[in-house]
C-alpha cells in the first residue's frame with residue numbers, strides 16, 4: 408500500500424502537497440511541529456486542514472530546543488520579521504537553523520515506525536536561499552534517513568523524501584492547488600503570526616501574489 412506522511416505547516420504549499428498526496432497515495436498522514444514559532448497560530452490552521460483532508464492521523468510534535476536558539480526572526484522575539492523582500496542570494500533573517508533537518512529526522516522516525524515509505528515536504532524554487540530547502544539538502548536527508556532506517560535494514564524498503572515542488576514557483580503551486588481544490592481560505596502564511604495576517608511581510612505578499620495569479624488565470 409502506498410502511504411505518505413506530509414509535513415504540514417498550515418501554509419499554502421504544504422496544504423497543496425497534502426491535497427496532492429490525497430490524490431496520489433492510498434493512505435495519507437500529516438505531521439506538524441510546535442517549535443516556538445512566532446506564527447504558532449499556523450498550527451490551528453494545520454489541524455483544520457488535516458481534518459478537512461481526512462488524514463489517517465495528524466501528529467503534532469513539540470520541538471522545544473528552538474526556544475534556546477537566537478537570531479532567527481521566526482523564533483527569537485527580539486528579531487523582527489522584515490517588511491522588505493528577502494535577499495535572493497543569502498539565507499534570510501527568517502531562516503530557522505537546520506529546521507528541515509530536524510523536521511525530517513522526526514518525520515523519518517515516525518515513517519520508519521509506521522512503515523510509511525514517502526515523507527512529503529513542500530519546499531520550492533522560491534525557497535532556495537534557505538539552505539535546507541535546496542535539492543542537495545533533500546537528496547542528502549533522504550540518504551541519511553535510509554542509512555538509519557529499520558524499515559530499510561529489515562525489509563529493504565526505501566523511504567523517499569518526496570519534494571515534488573522543488574522546481575516550481577509559488578504561482579505554479581497555487582495553480583496546481585486550484586485544480587486540486589485546496590481550500591486556501593483555510594491556510595495561513597503570515598510570519599508575524601497576527602490575525603488577521605499583517606499583509607506586509609514578504610511571506611504575506613508572496614501568498615497574495617500567488618492567490619492573485621490564480622484569481623486572474
Ligand SMILES: [Zn+2]
Nearest residue numbers: 597605608611
Ligand atoms: Zn505577514
